[in-house]
Amino acid sequence: MVNGLIGKSRFLLTFSLVLILALIVGCGSAAPEIVDVEVVREIPVEVEVSKEVVKEVPVEIEREVVREVPVEVTVEKQVLKEVTSETVVERVVIPTPIPVQVVEAKAVSERLEKVAVAVGGQSWDSNYSYKVNIGGFLDKWPVLEYLVGVDNETGGYTAELATEWSIADNGKDWTFKLREDIPWQDGYGEFTAEDVRHSMWLLVQPTAAPSGASTWRKIMGTSRGDDEATTMARAEEVVEIVNDHEVIIHLGIVLPEALFNLGKRRNLPMESKARWDAVGDEGMGEKIVGTGPMSYVERVEGSHVLYDAADEHWRVVPEYHQLEFRAIAETQTRLASLLTEQVHLAVIERAIRDEVTSRGFEFVDGVFPGIQHHWTFWGNFHTKPDVIDPDNPMLKKEVRQAMAKAVNREAIVQALLPGAKVQIPSYVKFTQLDEVVWPGLINPEWDARWDEMYGYDPEAAKQLLAAAGYPDGFEFTLALDSNPALPEILDIGQAMALDFEAIGLKPTLANIEGSKIRSLRRAWDIHNTLSGSAGYSYTVYHLETLFCTCGSVRTFVDPYLDTKIEELNVTVSPTERTRVMREMGDFCYDNFCALPMFDIAPDIAINPKYIESYVFPGFISGFYTHLEYIETVPQ
Amino acid sequence: MQRYIIVRLFHALLALFAMSIIVFSLARISGNPMDVLLPEDATVQDFEIMTERWGLDEPLHIQYLVYVGNVLRGDFGTSIKWPGRSTRDLILARLPATLELSALALVVAAMLALPLGVLVAVKKDTGIDYAGKVVALLGQAAPSFWVGIVLIWIFAVTLEWLPAAGRQGLSSLILPAFALGWFQVAAVMRLTRSSMLEVLDSEYVKLARIKGIPNWKVIWKHCLRNAAIAPLTYFGFILGGFLTGSVVIETVFAWPGVGLLAIDALRARDFQVVQSVVLFFGVIYIASNLMVDILYAYLDPRIRYTN
Numbered sequence: 001m002v003n004g005l006i007g008k009s010r011f012l013l014t015f016s017l018v019l020i021l022a023l024i025v026g027c028g029s030a031a032p033e034i035v036d037v038e039v040v041r042e043i044p045v046e047v048e049v050s051k052e053v054v055k056e057v058p059v060e061i062e063r064e065v066v067r068e069v070p071v072e073v074t075v076e077k078q079v080l081k082e083v084t085s086e087t088v089v090e091r092v093v094i095p096t097p098i099p100v101q102v103v104e105a106k107a108v109s110e111r112l113e114k115v116a117v118a119v120g121g122q123s124w125d126s127n128y129s130y131k132v133n134i135g136g137f138l139d140k141w142p143v144l145e146y147l148v149g150v151d152n153e154t155g156g157y158t159a160e161l162a163t164e165w166s167i168a169d170n171g172k173d174w175t176f177k178l179r180e181d182i183p184w185q186d187g188y189g190e191f192t193a194e195d196v197r198h199s200m201w202l203l204v205q206p207t208a209a210p211s212g213a214s215t216w217r218k219i220m221g222t223s224r225g226d227d228e229a230t231t232m233a234r235a236e237e238v239v240e241i242v243n244d245h246e247v248i249i250h251l252g253i254v255l256p257e258a259l260f261n262l263g264k265r266r267n268l269p270m271e272s273k274a275r276w277d278a279v280g281d282e283g284m285g286e287k288i289v290g291t292g293p294m295s296y297v298e299r300v301e302g303s304h305v306l307y308d309a310a311d312e313h314w315r316v317v318p319e320y321h322q323l324e325f326r327a328i329a330e331t332q333t334r335l336a337s338l339l340t341e342q343v344h345l346a347v348i349e350r351a352i353r354d355e356v357t358s359r360g361f362e363f364v365d366g367v368f369p370g371i372q373h374h375w376t377f378w379g380n381f382h383t384k385p386d387v388i389d390p391d392n393p394m395l396k397k398e399v400r401q402a403m404a405k406a407v408n409r410e411a412i413v414q415a416l417l418p419g420a421k422v423q424i425p426s427y428v429k430f431t432q433l434d435e436v437v438w439p440g441l442i443n444p445e446w447d448a449r450w451d452e453m454y455g456y457d458p459e460a461a462k463q464l465l466a467a468a469g470y471p472d473g474f475e476f477t478l479a480l481d482s483n484p485a486l487p488e489i490l491d492i493g494q495a496m497a498l499d500f501e502a503i504g505l506k507p508t509l510a511n512i513e514g515s516k517i518r519s520l521r522r523a524w525d526i527h528n529t530l531s532g533s534a535g536y537s538y539t540v541y542h543l544e545t546l547f548c549t550c551g552s553v554r555t556f557v558d559p560y561l562d563t564k565i566e567e568l569n570v571t572v573s574p575t576e577r578t579r580v581m582r583e584m585g586d587f588c589y590d591n592f593c594a595l596p597m598f599d600i601a602p603d604i605a606i607n608p609k610y611i612e613s614y615v616f617p618g619f620i621s622g623f624y625t626h627l628e629y630i631e632t633v634p635q
Numbered sequence: 636m637q638r639y640i641i642v643r644l645f646h647a648l649l650a651l652f653a654m655s656i657i658v659f660s661l662a663r664i665s666g667n668p669m670d671v672l673l674p675e676d677a678t679v680q681d682f683e684i685m686t687e688r689w690g691l692d693e694p695l696h697i698q699y700l701v702y703v704g705n706v707l708r709g710d711f712g713t714s715i716k717w718p719g720r721s722t723r724d725l726i727l728a729r730l731p732a733t734l735e736l737s738a739l740a741l742v743v744a745a746m747l748a749l750p751l752g753v754l755v756a757v758k759k760d761t762g763i764d765y766a767g768k769v770v771a772l773l774g775q776a777a778p779s780f781w782v783g784i785v786l787i788w789i790f791a792v793t794l795e796w797l798p799a800a801g802r803q804g805l806s807s808l809i810l811p812a813f814a815l816g817w818f819q820v821a822a823v824m825r826l827t828r829s830s831m832l833e834v835l836d837s838e839y840v841k842l843a844r845i846k847g848i849p850n851w852k853v854i855w856k857h858c859l860r861n862a863a864i865a866p867l868t869y870f871g872f873i874l875g876g877f878l879t880g881s882v883v884i885e886t887v888f889a890w891p892g893v894g895l896l897a898i899d900a901l902r903a904r905d906f907q908v909v910q911s912v913v914l915f916f917g918v919i920y921i922a923s924n925l926m927v928d929i930l931y932a933y934l935d936p937r938i939r940y941t942n
Contacts (some may be wrong), residue, residue, distance in 0.1 A: 131718035302891035
């Protein structure tokens with residue numbers, strides 16, 4: 001009966017290893033979860049007048065909906081050519097605010113008791129707004145509001161807690177007029193300019209970890225490691241309080257697209273200073289307190305977050321009494337919860353979409369694509385000759401084009417993403433939304449030449465390989481890693497491998513964690529490898545991140561692109577910025593800096609018995625915003 | 636007996652030490668934790684500052700000693716996914732849900748496995764015995780996540796008797812407890828059967844029958860009492876198995892216990908929580924093994940270390 005000493009210890013050690021392996025394997029079946037992807041769209045100014053601010057005038061346009069109509073203006077500004085506060089050369093156009101959608105309340109008796117939303121495992125499970133990135137905001141949007149919101153139908157900027165905004169001549173100073181008589185929940189007084197300063201300070205103080213932390217530090221002129229007093233002093237300099245309802249934000253950098261950062265898109269939620277003073281950092285984690293149409297009830301970690309809908313709110317009174325997010329990691333269990341009416345909306349993997357619709361449920365898509373999928377040809381470090389591997393076939397443009405033309409995107413989409421709202425062509429880091437911010441950003445030639453340059457043509461691909469000196473193909477690593485934004489990415493990678501084999505290439509499929517890729521690329525030590533990604537963000541942000549030696553991701557770097565980034569960083573004029581970015585886009589397009597796949601809109605399954613409509617823009621990280629505007633079916 | 640316990644305790648400590656090295660090493664050999672912790676746009680300066688702040692610029696043995704020192708003081712580190720929360724508090728907060736699930740799973744396993752084990756032993760080589768073998772085979776072969784999903788589809792979606800997921804009262808506990816206990820039913824049933832067959836063949840049972848004691852009394856009172864020693868001590872092992880097995884079942888049923896905590900932490904690359912949960916599960920398993928060893932020694936005086 002007595003085991004040998006050695007045998008027992010071996011058993012225990014073996015069990016520990018098996019346990020750890022089991023945990024790792026368990027991680028492999030990741031359900032979709034919310035990730036940090038960012039997008040922006042600014043609404044173009046259509047009418048130019050010589051005014052400095054944009055005002056909104058409320059008018060009644062429907063029985064139930066009151067919209068505010070903007071006076072559309074262009075703010076004529078002179079802009080820096082060199083980044084100094086004196087030299088001014090061109091006009092800055094700022095986006096016209098879309099008046100926020102104001103919805104009249106349904107009678108209490110007509111409201112649904114509860115709307116429950118099943119989501120996959122969340123990146124974050126916390127009440128802190130400033131210690132999580134935008135991927136952790138799904139459960140904060142119902143409560144927190146922003147200076148600048150996002151319209152759920154058009155994706156444009158809405159006047160939320162700021163009613164007007166303007167930019168000064170130097171391209172750095174933004175003036176915001178704030179909405180009055182907005183009460184904080186839990187009796188923390190009214191929303192004022194002090195709260196704006198406090199909210200910006202929260203994002204750079206020592207415990208902060210928001211999305212785009214390095215950009216926030218540039219904006220605020222702080223460094224990682226600065227203490228509370230230093231950051232506080234900077235916040236006081238950066239956010240000038242004119243009066244209780246007007247602030248001037250003096251950015252540390254020229255940023256004509258700052259509304260992206262200062263609003264809901266890049267996530268500057270308004271937090272109460274009075275609350276911070278009362279409860280401090282630790283107390284901020286106890287609950288979420290904001291000015292929004294829902295108030296926090298409880299969070300059970302790993303289980304759910306519950307909110308009560310307000311009976312009165314200046315913007316919208318939801319058509320239900322309570323909202324609940326339920327964290328359900330397994331997609332089959334989420335589906336079961338939807339079918340049993342435990343939840344009314346559920347994030348369901350696209351692979352079982354048909355099963356859901358066949359049972360009478362429906363899918364709603366985001367208005368815009370929220371995920372851009374592309375693959376990187378690693379090793380193209382053309383500004384670093386000392387680290388380049390000369391034997392890397394992916395250094396040759398013909399090879400990259402051959403690989404781009406070898407992939408049958410349409411077939412992959414049809415097989416693996418049935419029913420999804422997909423957009424092809426796709427231009428890496430240039431999106432439909434960005435075209436609205438910078439008209440002319442996307443070269444019409446890209447569309448026209450897509451078939452010739454990137455279209456599926458295995459024969460042409462073989463010829464290109466032969467011309468590049470690889471008539472028999474070559475071996476390379478096809479790195480696979482799960483991606484919560486696109487759970488199908490592993491299957492897509494395997495399908496691509498078959499396409500590559502069809503033109504004679506010899507891919508070796510390898511599971512390589514994203515963090516491992518990051519480590520290798522930081523050391524400039526990843527070559528002859530193709531790896532996939534799925535995200536969505538702002539062109540100006542990603543051009544530097546991906547295509548500059550100075551960037552943090554640097555998937556393809558070249559002296560020409562570095563020069564262009566330098567030029568971009570000292571250009572304020574939107575026209576000029578557009579030109580510079582488009583030239584970078586031309587270069588990347590012509591040189592196959594990446595292997596584009598498609599843009600895809602996020603979707604969510606709904607129970608039409610309870611949910612009449614749900615409109616969400618889809619390009620904000622976390623995707624499922626604007627739940628307060630859900631229209632329910634009268635019960 | 637005393638010497639036996641001391642030696643087993645020493646073994647347990649040795650296993651704990653080995654496990655701490657494994658847990659510590661896994662977090663390091665899988666790459667630089669900073670690649671997980673810092674955002675994609677982190678600068679070189681960010682890396683340097685954070686590496687220093689987390690003590691990752693120290694030699695590995697120093698890092699290990701600091702880690703062990705912190706663990707011994709009850710400081711398991713701070714979570715990334717749950718900002719501001721210590722990993723110890725997170726585990727303690729989730730523990731009641733896991734214990735609740737494990738306890739009911741244990742009851743399910745005992746209530747099903749012991750009577751079934753007795754029945755198939757008594758009906759040896761009959762149709763019932765063969766059916767029992769099939770049940771045992773299915774129990775051991777069917778993956779628990781599959782059993783869980785099947786149960787959800789039968790009892791929640793089709794019959795609408797029980798909720799599909801979540802922790803909302805006793806009704807939501809039934810399906811995950813059954814799914815968790817099912818795997819062990821087969822093992823305990825087979826163990827009970829073997830023990831019962833051994834006992835049923837013994838002289839005192841034959842004597843009891845000759846004396847005219849009713850058959851049910853012979854089986855359930857005299858035989859089971861003696862045959863139950865092996866399965867009962869085995870329950871010590873399966874308690875540890877339930878806790879670790881809860882990783883899968885809690886995920887399938889969205890049951891917010893320690894197992895789901897581990898999965899959530901893995902998905903969020905929250906290595907502080909992951910290594911704490913692994914350490915916690917390891918301690919539970921080692922402790923339950925130790926208890927079983929001691930229980931064996933207590934029940935059977937022949938079990939001792941010889942000089």
